[in-house]
Amino acid sequence: MITNAAIEAFRQIETPFYYYDMTLLRRTLAACVEQAQRFGFQVHYAIKANDDARIVEEVRRAGLGIDCVSGGEVSLALKAGFDSGKIVFAGVGKTDKEINLALEAGIGCFNVESIPELEVIDAIAGALGTRARIAVRVNPDIDAHTHKYITTGLEDDKFGISTRALPQLFAALRASRNIDFTGVHLHVGSQITDMKVFELECSRAIEIQKTFTDNGFAVANLNLGGGLGVDYYQPDINPVPQFDAWFETIAEHLPAAAGQTFHFEPGRALVAQCGSVITRVVFVKRGLNRTFAIVDAGMNDLIRPALYQAYHKVENLTGSGPERTYDVVGPICESSDIWGEQIVLPEACRGDLFAIRTAGAYGQVMAMPYNRRPFAKAYYSDEILK
Ligand SMILES: Cc1ncc(COP(=O)(O)O)c(C=O)c1O
Incomplete structure (x- = not known):
């Protein structure tokens, strides 16, 4: 909810800008932590969703780990004070430089997405005289019924290893010298609000896990990825996503083996609702059949509508x-x-302030200077509402 006090504060600020409701962020993080603790689940924030320093600091204070997809994100997480053991590192194209960095930092786990990657991590760990903890990202081949650009778990997606390639993967794991296999990683896609998709993920996890254990690889850690969706239509009615339903679905449909830990990597669910883009109406222009309210925030500030409709x-x-x-x-x-x-x-007039809601995830991180526009600054409720 954007309060009247916030709107009064916005009047003094140059638009467009990102506004973060820090109270809602803390409430959301607390809800996630509380629900995860009920089941002993470990949560790693997918920092790709928003790597703003204040947001990341709140995540650290809440005690979460971090899910990274680049060396830059690993460095940022380390600089922000995250325990390196709580960092997991996914991504289909990890470079040698990024692998070196992560190994030297002693990160918790590489989520390995291909056999060539496994071989390179093994070689680099050997050269460094260290060992690499890895989980294998297996493609669960589930259609998350979401936009094709945020569906990542279909068999022919570029992410993860197909179940059909598991025999070759097991051979590569057996041949490796500097790899500690710790578990399996799955991620179905993003903006999932239908719990049936997670139920399906559980049944695929059971099958995949069995293939590993049958081949002598105990799955101590099962990482079920992120993907929990948020309510873009009614942000004030549902400001906090359904962490309870998500974790309950997993706990109910996926029995944990003795000593096994389940991990999760939500990004959007933790930060989307706390962020808005605040923008001013520059002109109201009457077209032939429609009236345009032209605002000063564009796709350079928040690309999701242009990129994913x-x-x-x-x-x-x-x-x-x-x-x-x-x-x-x-x-x-x-x-x-x-x-x-x-x-x-x-009715909109020149100078009116508009809010573009639910912009905290995959917003500011994807901003760009296209058309030579400056990056929108970020403002935080606890700083501007004193
Ligand atoms: C491997 C992996 N984990 C976690 C996430 C975070 O997803 P979300 O923001 O939907 O929770 C993504 C998103 O692309 C991902 O690819």
């Missing part, structure tokens, strides 16, 4: 007139730079 709720924070219908668009010279078509909002 993603929906973000748009609100007129300062308008109080009768409702009218608008196409809300950004200033970028691309036709896809649209926040929403035919949206009903209180």
Whole structure:
């Protein structure tokens, strides 16, 4: 909920900017930790969702680990004070430099996505005189029924190892000299709100795990990835995602072996709802059949609608007139730079402040200076609402 006090504070700030509700962030992190503790689950925040320093600091304080997908993210997590043992490192294209960095830092686990990667990690660990803890990312081949650009667990996706390649993988693991196999990693996709998808993940996990144990590889750690979705349509009604339903589904459908630990890597669910892009109406322009509210935030600030046709709720924070219908668009010279078509909002005037909600995940991290626009700054509720 964007309060009146916040709107008053926004009036003094140059737009566009990211606004983070730190109270909601803390509430969300606490809900996740509380639910995870019920089942003894370990949670690693997928830092790719938002690596803003204040956000990352709150995650660290909440006691979570970190899921990284690049050497840059591993360095950032270490600099932010995360225990290296709580860092997991996924990604299909880890370079030698990144593998070296992660091994030297002693990270908790590499989530290995191919046999060539396994061989390279083995060789680099040998050269460094160390050992690499790894989990194997197996492709669960589940359709998460989400956008094709955020579905990552289908058999022919570039991520993970197909179950059909497991015999070769087992041979590679047996031939390795400097690898400690610790478990299996699965990730189905993102923005999943149907718990049946996670139920399916559980049944695939059981099958996959059996293949490993039958081949002599005990799965001490089972990482079930991230993917829990958020309510982009009603952010004020459902500000905190269903961590309870997610973890309960897993606990109910996936029995843990003795001594086994389950791990999770939520990104979006932890940070999406606490962030909004705050933008001003630059012009209201009447077209032939539609009226455009042209705002100063564009796809350079938040690319999700242009990249994934993603929906973000748009609100007129300062308008109080009768409702009218608008196409809300950004200033970028691309036709896809649209926040929403035919949206009903209180009458918009030049200078009105709009909020683009649920922008805390995959927003600021993907910002770019296209059209020579400056990066939007971030402001935090506990700093501007003193
Ligand atoms: C391997 C892996 N883990 C975790 C995540 C985080 O996903 P989400 O933000 O949907 O929770 C992703 C997202 O792409 C991923 O690829």
